[in-house]
Amino acid sequence: MSFIRTFHGNVNPADLGFTYSHEHIVCIPPYWAEQQADDLLLDNKAKSERDVLDFKNLGGQAIVDATAIDYGRDVQAVKEIAEETGITFIGTAGFNKSFLWSASIPERLKHVIGDYQTFSDWIELKSINELADFVIQEIEEGLEGTGVPGGQVKFGTGYNRITPLEEKTLRAVARAHHETKAPIHSHTEAGTMGLEQIELLKSEGINLEYMSFGHMDRNPDPFYHEKIAKTGAFLSFDGISKIKYAPESTRIGCIFELVKKGYEDQILVSGDTARKSYYKHYDYGLGLENIIGKWVPRFIEEANQKGFDGEKLVDKFFVQNPKRCFTFKK
Structure with a gap:
């Protein structure tokens, strides 16, 4: 049985539709809040919802909210946006x-994480398998105890390095995948x-066909991209849309290189829209x-x-590939 797990339960992959595969909708990351970095705080549900409606009005149907627990997700707000717009999340x-x-763990999370001072304390003091159990619970019972199930599992590493704690979370997420069959996403810094x-x-023991590699x-290195593909x-x-990092011609050129080599069925496209200054509203x-x-x-x-x-390529990148990438295959 194959399905995609959404904020409102399991759906048929064929029903997912036009999908942005990596976005952030409503979140207040504790680290950035402590730094008073207001641009990185997506803290107004109504404004986020208006941008989601713009996406919908142009034919968009689904969004992957790639916000993990340490990035200050607001599960209830996104659930309400899903209900009010009809967009699948x-x-x-x-x-x-x-x-x-x-960053310090917010008080609202202590009931699900435990009474730790920082996220580092929590990750360091828990075993790999205990962290895996936490991720499994979020997939099978709900994110942060809300009853809203997770639809993918995620880990991340830093710029040109993998710290011991990052390796620990990678292994925990891999083990959670084996238990749940949830698709896996990775944050690769730069x-x-x-x-x-x-x-x-x-x-x-991960089958890499279950993986999506972010960023x-x-x-923009075609040799590196081909090695991963x-x-x-x-x-x-x-x-x-982030021209400060590279012109669109660079991104599109890298995509064309992969298409020429036969990897068009493995490409996802999105915006990682995680700043107020990226949002229209x-x-x-x-x-x-x-x-x-x-x-x-x-x-x-x-x-x-x-x-x-x-x-045909747009249909692959936004419809056909997401419906395969985000499918649980049990």
């Missing part, structure tokens, strides 16, 4: 990356350490509408110019 169990873990993550995942466009994993180009940014409204037409035009079938 997929939630995320697991962890992000280690520099966030110096697109680095994907190959090193793969070696650790192999040591845990591949932050490291050869494992059967999905590659997430989730920095669309918070701070006049390009918003959730930009990819579906402007990037997709540009991509189709450029793909057709190069002899590809642009509309």
Whole structure:
């Protein structure tokens, strides 16, 4: 039996539709709150919802909320947005990356995590299998005890390094996957350490066809991308609209390289829209509408110019590939 697990239970993969595969909708990351980094606090449900409606009005149907427990997700707010807009949301169990873990654990999470001072304390003092049990519980019983089930498991590593605690969470997430069959997503800081993550995942017996590697466009290296694609994993180009990192031509060029090599069935596209200044209704940014409204037409035009079938590729990246990537195969 195959299904995709959403905020409102299991759905048929065929019903998922046009999907952004990595976004953040309502969240107050404890680390950034302590740093008073207001731009990184998506703290207004109504404004987030207006951006979701822009996405819906252009034909969007589903969004993967890639916000883990250490990034301050607001499960109830996103559930309400799902109910009020009709957009399908997929939630995320697991962890992000280690520099966030110096933050104090909010009081509201103590009932599910325990009475630890920081996320680092919690991760350090728990065993790998105890952390795996926590992730399993979030998939099978609900994120943060809300009853809203997670639809993927996640781990992350830092820039050009994997700390001991990050390796610990990677192994915990791998073991949770074996128990639940949930798809796995990885945060790669600036697109680095994907190959090193793969070696650790192999040591845990992971079939890499269940994996999606995030932020591949932050490291626009076709050789590196092909090495990851050869494992059967999905590659997430989730920095669309972020010109400060690279022009869209660079991202699109990397995508075309993978398509030419036969990996079009392993590509995901999204925006990782995690700042007020990226959102239209918070701070006049390009918003959730930009990819579906402007990037997709540009991509189709450029793909057709190069002899590809642009509309077919868009259907793969936003419909066919997500419905396979986020499926539980039991």
